[in-house]
Amino acid sequence: MLVVIRGAGDLASGIAVRLHRSGADVVMLDVAVPTAVRRTVSFSEAIRLGEATVEDVHGVLCADADEAARVAASGTIAVLVDPDGASIACLRPECVVDAIIAKRNLGTTRDMAPVVIGVGPGFRAGMAAGCDCHAAIETKRGHYLGRVIYDGSPIPNTGVPGNIGGYSRERVLYAPTDGAFEPVLKIGDMVRKGDLVATVAGEPLLATIPGVLRGLLQEGCPVTRGMKSGDIDPRCAPGHCNTCSDKARAIGGGVLEALLHFSHRLAG
Numbered sequence: 632m633l634v635v636i637r638g639a640g641d642l643a644s645g646i647a648v649r650l651h652r653s654g655a656d657v658v659m660l661d662v663a664v665p666t667a668v669r670r671t672v673s674f675s676e677a678i679r680l681g682e683a684t685v686e687d688v689h690g691v692l693c694a695d696a697d698e699a700a701r702v703a704a705s706g707t708i709a710v711l712v713d714p715d716g717a718s719i720a721c722l723r724p725e726c727v728v729d730a731i732i733a734k735r736n737l738g739t740t741r742d743m744a745p746v747v748i749g750v751g752p753g754f755r756a757g758m759a760a761g762c763d764c765h766a767a768i769e770t771k772r773g774h775y776l777g778r779v780i781y782d783g784s785p786i787p788n789t790g791v792p793g794n795i796g797g798y799s800r801e802r803v804l805y806a807p808t809d810g811a812f813e814p815v816l817k818i819g820d821m822v823r824k825g826d827l828v829a830t831v832a833g834e835p836l837l838a839t840i841p842g843v844l845r846g847l848l849q850e851g852c853p854v855t856r857g858m859k860s861g862d863i864d865p866r867c868a869p870g871h872c873n874t875c876s877d878k879a880r881a882i883g884g885g886v887l888e889a890l891l892h893f894s895h896r897l898a899g
Contacts (some may be wrong), residue, residue, distance in 0.1 A: 633703060633724040634890075635660065637716055639675035639741060640667035641846075642750065642770070643730035646886050647674060647708055647878020650774065653887055654732050656703035656724060659690070660713040665852070668846030668861050671818050671873050677710040679849060686874060696721040719743055728886055729754070734788040736763055746893045748886055749785075757782040766889035767776070768882050777881030779889045787878055793878070796865035804847075804861035806854040807834040813850060819872045822843045822863060836860065843869050 632655045636643050639661040648655045661877030665675035676683035676689040682691045696718040699709035711718055716738065719727060725832040726746040728741040735753035741763055749756065749764035755807040769778040769881040771786045771791030792799045804814065810832030822828065822838040829836040829847065833846055838844075854860055864871055875883075 632656065632726065633658065633700070633722065633891075634726045634728060635716075635719055635722055635724040635736075636728045636730050638731035639665065639673060639710055640732065641673045641876065642667035642732055642879050642882055643728075644672055644674045644685050645875040645890075646728060646730055646750070646883040647690075648685055648875055649880065649883030649887055650701075650890075651688050651708060652696070655726075655856075655890075656706075657831060658699045658703050658709045658711060658718075658724070658741060660718065661713050662714040663712050666848065666852065666858075668848055669818075669872075669876075670846070670849060673877055674708055674710050675707075677708075678712055683710075687767055688700060714741070716850040717858065726890055729764070730882075741762060746890060749881060750886070752785050755784045756780050762810070768885040768889070770878070770882055772878060776878065777885040779885045779892070780843075781892075794861075796842070798863075798865050801839050802842070802863050802865060803859055804828060804836055806831050806838065806856055806858045806860045806862065807836055808832050808856050809833075809848050810854065812848045812852045812854050812860060813845050816844055816847070818844055818847050819869050821867065821869070831860075838863060843867050843871050849861060 636659045639659040663674045667673040667675045677692045701707040728748045730750040747764045749767040749772040754767040755762045761849045766782045769775045769785045788796040804878045814829045825840040842863040845864040847861040
């Protein structure tokens with residue numbers, strides 16, 4: 632089974648790992664300059680480095696849809712620069728998963744594949760007019776995280792990051808101004824509140840809480856004031872930086888459930 636995942640950040644990569652381990656061939660699509668902060672668990676790093684490994688799953692950058700199909704069939708995650716999903720028609724996957732996590736639909740439609748799954752706010756699942764996917768996955772932390780929705784939409788975006796270790800908005804690092812992102816520390820470093828983490832156009836970005844630096848944009852990435860640029864995990868477990876999060880695993884499980892639910896579509 633070929634699955635195309637739109638997006639290659641940490642949540643999309645958690646989905647990819649779960650589907651890959653379940654036997655699916657996976658192609659991931661992302662932008663030319665990815666903005667995932669949890670880069671150590673994001674296949675989008677293959678766009679910058681040519682290859683990326685998340686846990687024990689390997690991914691490589693491909694030049695076009697034909698190469699991506701061959702790489703995916705060989706058991707490796709294929710990554711393409713294709714933010715608009717133009718390659719989907721050529722790849723003809725059994726399933727398309729939109730895991731861009733843009734909090735809105737950026738162009739995914741229900742007719743892209745036999746099974747189309749939307750991840751997070753902005754999608755409406757079902758067969759009625761106006762629905763853009765067959766199933767949608769809840770991404771808000773809490774009781775319903777990972778729930779599969781077959782008729783309706785996930786909880787709307789609240790703009791408040793999920794609570795981890797007693798912190799929500801405080802654990803996220805935001806760019807202080809417009810400019811090129813210049814990290815001072817690296818993912819996995821321990822920080823104290825007030826430590827210098829990065830600079831943007833000479834403006835300091837300081838740690839907001841103590842913990843381990845779990846996510847950080849790459850050097851030179853263009854940012855705008857207020858853009859998410861990193862995150863701190865107050866649980867202080869450096870090993871978490873190199874493994875898929877509980878959230879990514881829960882969402883991946885929801886995607887896998889939806890695929891199995893619609894297996895009759897694939898068999899037909």
